[in-house]
Amino acid sequence: xxxxxxxxxxxxxxxxxxxxxxxxxxxxxxxxxxxxxxxxxxxxxxxxxxxxxxxxxxxxxxxxxxxxxxxxxxxxxxxxxxxxxxxxxxxxxxxxxxxxxxxxxxxxxxxxxxxxxxxxxxxxxxxxxxxxxxxxxxxxxxxxxxxxxxxxxxxxxxxxxxxxxxxxxxxxxxxxxxxxxxxxxxxxxxxxxxxxxxxxxxxxxxxxxxxxxxxxxxxxxxxxxxxxxxxxxxxxxxxxxxxxxxxxxxxxxxxxxxxx
Amino acid sequence: xxxxxxxxxxxxxxxxxxxxxxxxxxxxxxxxxxxxxxxxxxxxxxxxxxxxxxxxxxxxxxxxxxxxxxxxxxxxxxxxxxxxxxxxxxxxxxxxxxxxxxxxxxxxxxxxxxxxxxxxxxxxxxxxxxxxxxxxxxxxxxxxxxxxxxxxxxxxxxxxxxxxxxxxxxxxxxxxxxxxxxxxxxxxxxxxxxxxxxxxxxxxxxxxxxxxxxxxxxxxxxxxxxxxxxxxxxxxxxxxxxxxxxxxxxxxxxxxxxxx
Numbered sequence: 441x442x443x444x445x446x447x448x449x450x451x452x453x454x455x456x457x458x459x460x461x462x463x464x465x466x467x468x469x470x471x472x473x474x475x476x477x478x479x480x481x482x483x484x485x486x487x488x489x490x491x492x493x494x495x496x497x498x499x500x501x502x503x504x505x506x507x508x509x510x511x512x513x514x515x516x517x518x519x520x521x522x523x524x525x526x527x528x529x530x531x532x533x534x535x536x537x538x539x540x541x542x543x544x545x546x547x548x549x550x551x552x553x554x555x556x557x558x559x560x561x562x563x564x565x566x567x568x569x570x571x572x573x574x575x576x577x578x579x580x581x582x583x584x585x586x587x588x589x590x591x592x593x594x595x596x597x598x599x600x601x602x603x604x605x606x607x608x609x610x611x612x613x614x615x616x617x618x619x620x621x622x623x624x625x626x627x628x629x630x631x632x633x634x635x636x637x638x639x640x641x642x643x644x645x646x647x648x649x650x651x652x653x654x655x656x657x658x659x660x661x662x663x664x665x666x667x668x669x670x671x672x673x674x675x676x677x678x679x680x681x682x683x684x685x686x687x688x689x690x691x692x693x694x695x696x697x698x699x700x
Numbered sequence: 701x702x703x704x705x706x707x708x709x710x711x712x713x714x715x716x717x718x719x720x721x722x723x724x725x726x727x728x729x730x731x732x733x734x735x736x737x738x739x740x741x742x743x744x745x746x747x748x749x750x751x752x753x754x755x756x757x758x759x760x761x762x763x764x765x766x767x768x769x770x771x772x773x774x775x776x777x778x779x780x781x782x783x784x785x786x787x788x789x790x791x792x793x794x795x796x797x798x799x800x801x802x803x804x805x806x807x808x809x810x811x812x813x814x815x816x817x818x819x820x821x822x823x824x825x826x827x828x829x830x831x832x833x834x835x836x837x838x839x840x841x842x843x844x845x846x847x848x849x850x851x852x853x854x855x856x857x858x859x860x861x862x863x864x865x866x867x868x869x870x871x872x873x874x875x876x877x878x879x880x881x882x883x884x885x886x887x888x889x890x891x892x893x894x895x896x897x898x899x900x901x902x903x904x905x906x907x908x909x910x911x912x913x914x915x916x917x918x919x920x921x922x923x924x925x926x927x928x929x930x931x932x933x934x935x936x937x938x939x940x941x942x943x944x945x946x947x948x949x950x951x952x953x954x955x956x957x958x959x960x
Binding site: 513514515516517518519520521522523540541544545546548549551567570571574575576577578 | 773774775776777778779780781782783800801804805806808809811827830831834835836837838
């Protein structure tokens with residue numbers, strides 16, 4: 441969706457390791473925003489994005505306008521029939537249908553061999569990987585690590601919305617995940633206890649917890665016992681801004697490790 | 701879905717005109733049958749199909765089993781959000797989602813440049829063409845004419861189900877469409893009148909009309925005035941067998957023309 445930050449640009453680096461031709465799409469997709477969401481105000485800066493993409497070695501930027509992707513009424517959609525009834529899907533009905541539909545369109549247009557998506561949007565990455573597999577697309581989907589600010593905040597175009605005070609409160613998300621990692625490293629395997637620790641840190645910081653769950657990476661289903669690869673996912677409102685973050689227990693997360 | 705007849709094989713002929721490599725898929729897709737439908741009894745004869753395909757010049761037959769196309773629970777589906785709430789979609793909820801999902805999978809696997817589908821399943825052909833367009837698939841979808849028995853009956857694997865008496869009653873579908881063509885040729889442009897004539901012939905033959913509509917070819921929407929290309933679509937139960945047929949007014953339909 442553009443308004444590029446180091447998270448996006450790290451995906452470019454990964455693409456360049458994997459491929460000799462890198463295409464970036466920049467498109468703020470109306471289909472994946474709800475009527476009360478921030479489509480109109482979502483930050484955009486195409487000029488700056490093009491400069492950053494070129495500097496980083498992108499070969500081609502595809503930045504269509506709405507009429508190019510949606511010239512008429514859409515008849516079909518790529519619809520999640522499972523795994524979208526939870527986490528972000530609960531508060532954003534229709535969001536993942538919008539995401540999967542536009543990603544399928546972009547895949548159709550660009551015909552990439554490999555698609556690289558960021559782990560920050562974990563549920564999205566899982567659903568896109570399942571879409572490619574279920575629809576037998578000849579595309580390998582790879583998930584690249586979340587990139588964090590020096591203080592741990594996961595990079596997101598929506599961080600732009602945060603006031604200074606909210607920016608400080610927002611740090612509770614990465615701190616809560618770091619606490620979960622610490623608990624796991626100390627041998628804790630009870631998902632309920634790990635979850636309570638996360639919720640406690642978020643609530644103490646005064647952010648409005650939308651969800652905090654400990655789930656399996658493949659099915660996004662709550663687990664009772666955690667193991668390596670189990671995901672801790674959080675979403676919270678910080679002031680008017682909705683932020684999400686996650687960590688996979690026992691897997692490297694550079695920016696979080698530095699908080700431990 | 702196999703159990704090949706001359707309708708299918710005419711698609712092969714068209715493919716060979718268009719391309720130097722022809723792939724045929726044969727797969728009775730469980731996803732597109734309702735729980736009370738004829739999935740278990742749908743006629744199958746792979747040995748014979750392979751012989752016929754080879755004779756006709758098919759280069760490759762892809763005949764997967766269920767586990768090959770559906771190795772696990774599907775997470776996503778290709779879902780019609782318009783145009784499936786009418787005609788066959790009314791009596792077959794979920795049918796077109798099953799069709800569009802399996803066709804998208806087959807497109808993903810085979811990666812054809814061109815896909816050829818039969819006009820007999822008109823609503824299906826429209827939805828597949830819109831799927832390819834909406835999802836920006838690099839596939840041209842072509843619709844080839846319905847092939848008819850010498851007495852006008854549209855070829856269908858389900859004709860196999862008909863008793864001799866039902867087979868005679870089933871002729872009312874093509875006779876009704878021929879009457880619509882005749883009316884159009886005589887200058888009739890009132891869709892309501894054309895439709896009544898069709899219904900009358902079907903009811904007189906004692907078949908149970910599921911629908912008989914006069915619709916636009918692109919939007920499958922009922923029209924008041926017909927023009928060249930307008931579609932007359934019918935579905936009826938003949939005994940226990942559900943049959944469909946259609947004609948585009950003012951366009952050639954060889955088997956029907958011979959009934960005029």
